[in-house]
Amino acid sequence: MLKTDRQVLTQSGPVDVRSLYDKYAGMLLGYVFEIVRDRKLAEECLVHVFCELSAAFGEENSDGPQNWFQLQRFAKGKLQAFTAVAGNGAAAEGIAMHHSNDQHLAALSAEQKRVFHDIYYHGKSVGLLAAELNRTEEFIRKTLKEAFAILRKSGEN
């Protein structure tokens, strides 16, 4: 039997939109908030992403995101235009800008924080960041790796 639009939009795929919301909405709101730095706007973006998500589930041959990694990538794609604008502002204001998540990224050095923040939240490429910071791409990748290792350790403690 053919599924109706309503069924397709809310239930298709092994993971439905509601269960993704229950599991990841808070994480996604925290992620979007770090990009837009405006609570109300972040909430609007959250609604927008989940509406887009329902459409993605409805598309033929598409199950939509199934886990946080995929959901975060999906959201990043949908918010790309916004990220670009916010990213430019952040780049102009430099490292001093990164303070809102200090308690979570406190263990990182200023440079590690900058690299992690610009790549994770603003979707900057390694090449672009290397040019901005006047460093090699290898250095940026190493710094990113170090940042990950530190965050992993601080998470374990």
Added chain:
Amino acid sequence: MVKINEYIESGVLEAYVLGSASEAETRELLYLKAKHPQVSEALRALETDLEHIAQKMAITPPPGTWTKIEANINEIIKARESDALTIDMPYRDQPRESSRSRKSSQFVEVEAESGHMRIRKIWRWIFAGVFLLGKIFLACAIYFYIENRHNEKEIEILKTELRNSRGK
């Protein structure tokens, strides 16, 4: 083995997980992931790390957010369903204007494709050539037709003269 460990330690995996790896890096990584289980394992671990980081930075959405999302999804569904109905019954007697005004509140008007065609410029010369050849053939046909009639008349005159000369 050493090379794979070096690769894992290079930070490319972290860049990929955060979505900043280049296309070439992504291609190489996916190839190595399929070939070396260590790469696949390291990627899985990084994805888990990323989830933990996101959990730490999570903000609980205000109550009513899901209701808002659900309402928006229902709007999308309604719009799709009304679209489907319009396609199914295009010639039925319906209040078209009201449905159009209802639709206009839900959709942004986008200009449809016009009957305008795009043709390569070379066809202009081909069409001109065909037109010119057509004219030449027409001129030739008229010329040979007149020529033929003229010859026929001359033959007729010659035949008459020949008949007259035989009669004498």
